[in-house]
Amino acid sequence: MKNQLIYSGKAKDIYATDDENVIISVYKDQATMLNGARKETIDGKGMLNNQISSFIFEKLNVEGIKTHFIKQISDNEQLNKKVDIIPLEVVLRNVAAGSFSKRFGVGEGLALENPIVEFYYKKDELNDPFINDEHVQFLNIASEEEIAYLKEETRRINKLLKEWFAKIGLQLIDFKLEFGRDAQGNIILADEFSPDNCRLWDVDGNHMDKDVFRRDLGSLTAAYQVVLDKLKELA
Numbered sequence: 063m064k065n066q067l068i069y070s071g072k073a074k075d076i077y078a079t080d081d082e083n084v085i086i087s088v089y090k091d092q093a094t095m096l097n098g099a100r101k102e103t104i105d106g107k108g109m110l111n112n113q114i115s116s117f118i119f120e121k122l123n124v125e126g127i128k129t130h131f132i133k134q135i136s137d138n139e140q141l142n143k144k145v146d147i148i149p150l151e152v153v154l155r156n157v158a159a160g161s162f163s164k165r166f167g168v169g170e171g172l173a174l175e176n177p178i179v180e181f182y183y184k185k186d187e188l189n190d191p192f193i194n195d196e197h198v199q200f201l202n203i204a205s206e207e208e209i210a211y212l213k214e215e216t217r218r219i220n221k222l223l224k225e226w227f228a229k230i231g232l233q234l235i236d237f238k239l240e241f242g243r244d245a246q247g248n249i250i251l252a253d254e255f256s257p258d259n260c261r262l263w264d265v266d267g268n269h270m271d272k273d274v275f276r277r278d279l280g281s282l283t284a285a286y287q288v289v290l291d292k293l294k295e296l297a
């Protein structure tokens with residue numbers, strides 16, 4: 063079933079299967095930041111992210127969001143539809159934090175009246191630069207209609223996620239999504255949704271996401287385990 067390794071990323075390895083339209087994603091125990099400049103093994107992280115992402119994608123599928131998620135097949139593996147990843151990091155922000163706070167000189171924690179969608183060009187050699195809609199078209203990454211769809215779909219996903227996390231006492235500050243094109247050319251949600259690519263603050267303002275690693279705030283897996291346990295309350 064699990065055939066050759068087709069891609070090895072920072073957080074996941076991707077394997078081919080007997081079905082050319084299906085891949086296996088293996089979540090790794092690796093944490094990186096600054097584009098891989100800092101890299102550490104964190105036992106149990108892969109398993110936690112696979113479980114968190116599987117849980118969320120399952121719920122998004124139920125809500126009618128088109129995603130690559132088929133099913134979780136083991137603690138650290140899931141079956142996904144094969145897509146060509148669109149080289150964009152689509153970031154949505156509900157609250158100012160991280161690079162947004164730095165770029166615009168606003169304090170972390172400022173609630174944004176309207177959620178803001180940003181695009182970054184996924185290209186390691188260039189350090190994933192911040193780009194706008196016209197750059198996306200210039201680079202032939204997506205058409206005007208597709209850009210509108212990516213933004214609309216990201217806002218729709220945000221409404222669902224924000225509500226689910228609020229129910230379990232977590233505030234969804236911001237997150238990053240990746241989309242891909244399937245064999246029929248449809249744009250569907252791909253990659254993962256885990257505390258590696260979002261910010262979640264609990265009611266006391268504790269960071270329950272990768273900022274625990276980025277800012278050396280304690281045990282990353284202890285925080286991710288709390289997120290997983292709380293999500294299970296929604297089941």
Ligand code: UDP
Pocket residue numbers: 151153159160161162190236237238258259260261272
């Ligand atoms: N993010 C990500 N991958 C990246 C950059 C950002 O998943 O390569 C996520 C990050 O976890 C956060 C959101 O996107 O939830 C916004 O990140 P930001 O631009 O503030 O950058 P950071 O401060 O994390 O460098």
